[in-house]
Amino acid sequence: MTKHKDIASIRTDFLKHHIDLSKLNENPLLQMKEWIDDAIRLEHEEPTAMSLSTVDKSGKPHSRIVLLKGMDGSGLQFYTNYESAKGRQMSEHAHVALLFFWSGLERQLRVEGVVTKLSEKVSDAYFASRPRESQIGAWASPQSQPLKSLVSLEARFNDYAQKFEGRDIPRPLHWGGYNVMPDYFEFWQGRPGRLHQRVAFTRDNEKWNREILAP
Ligand SMILES: Cc1cc2nc3c(=O)[nH]c(=O)nc-3n(C[C@H](O)[C@H](O)[C@H](O)COP(=O)(O)O)c2cc1C
Incomplete structure (x- = not known):
C-alpha cells in the first residue's frame, strides 16, 4: 500500500480550552452535562x-x-x-464503552458502564415522541439482518405505513431504550504541545474518585 503522506502530516495544535481542576464538578455526570451543553451551544454537528x-x-469488540437521548442520576440513555x-x-455482555469527540471544543469524553433495558413505560413514551416515519422504520427494519435488496425494505416500510394508516403507531416490542450506569468517565482536553489534560473518575460505590492521567 502506498504511504499516505497527507494523512500522516495532519496535526492540530489544541489551544482553545483548558480544564480548571478547581472548577470541575465532583459529580462526573454533571460535568458531562456541562460539556454536552457546551457542544450544543457551539452548534457542534451531532453534539x-x-x-x-x-x-x-x-470477546470481539464492535x-x-x-444518539444520546437522555441523562439523569441513573445514567445515560439511548434507543435501538x-x-x-x-x-x-x-x-450477552452488559459492559459497554461510550465515546464522544467534539472536534470544535478539542474534547474527548470516554464513559464506561453497565447497560440495563429501560422500562417499557419509558420506551413507550420516547417512541411516541418520535416522528411517524421513524416509528414506521422501527417496525419495518429488521436491524442488522441481511436484506435481499433496498427495494424489499421500502416495500416493508410501505406495508407498515398502510397497516398503521390513520392511527397511532404502537412501539414494537423489539425496539426500546437502554440505560448505561457509568462506572468510569474520562474527560480529555486538547492542549498545546501535546500536553493534553486527562481527568478520570472511577466509581467506588456511591463515591467518585478522581485522578489525573498522563496524556
Ligand atoms: C449520527 C448517527 C446516529 C445514529 N443513531 C442511532 C441510534 O440512536 N440508534 C440506533 O439503533 N442506531 C443509530 N445509528 C445507526 C448505528 O450506527 C448502526 O448502524 C445501527 O444501529 C446497527 O448497528 P448494529 O448492527 O451494530 O446493531 C446512528 C448512526 C449515525 C451515523
Whole structure:
C-alpha cells in the first residue's frame, strides 16, 4: 500500500480550552452535562452522537454511533432495536464503552458502564415522541439482518405505513431504550504541545474518585 503522506502530516495544535481542576464538578455526570451543553451551544454537528462499543460472546469488540437521548442520576440513555447485533451483544455482555469527540471544543469524553433495558413505560413514551416515519422504520427494519435488496425494505416500510394508516403507531416490542450506569468517565482536553489534560473518575460505590492521567 502506498504511504499516505497527507494523512500522516495532519496535526492540530489544541489551544482553545483548558480544564480548571478547581472548577470541575465532583459529580462526573454533571460535568458531562456541562460539556454536552457546551457542544450544543457551539452548534457542534451531532453534539449527542456517541460511539457505542459492545463485546460479543467470543470477546470481539464492535463499535457504532448512536444518539444520546437522555441523562439523569441513573445514567445515560439511548434507543435501538433489541434484536440488532448490538442488542444481542449487550444481552450477552452488559459492559459497554461510550465515546464522544467534539472536534470544535478539542474534547474527548470516554464513559464506561453497565447497560440495563429501560422500562417499557419509558420506551413507550420516547417512541411516541418520535416522528411517524421513524416509528414506521422501527417496525419495518429488521436491524442488522441481511436484506435481499433496498427495494424489499421500502416495500416493508410501505406495508407498515398502510397497516398503521390513520392511527397511532404502537412501539414494537423489539425496539426500546437502554440505560448505561457509568462506572468510569474520562474527560480529555486538547492542549498545546501535546500536553493534553486527562481527568478520570472511577466509581467506588456511591463515591467518585478522581485522578489525573498522563496524556
Ligand atoms: C449520527 C448517527 C446516529 C445514529 N443513531 C442511532 C441510534 O440512536 N440508534 C440506533 O439503533 N442506531 C443509530 N445509528 C445507526 C448505528 O450506527 C448502526 O448502524 C445501527 O444501529 C446497527 O448497528 P448494529 O448492527 O451494530 O446493531 C446512528 C448512526 C449515525 C451515523
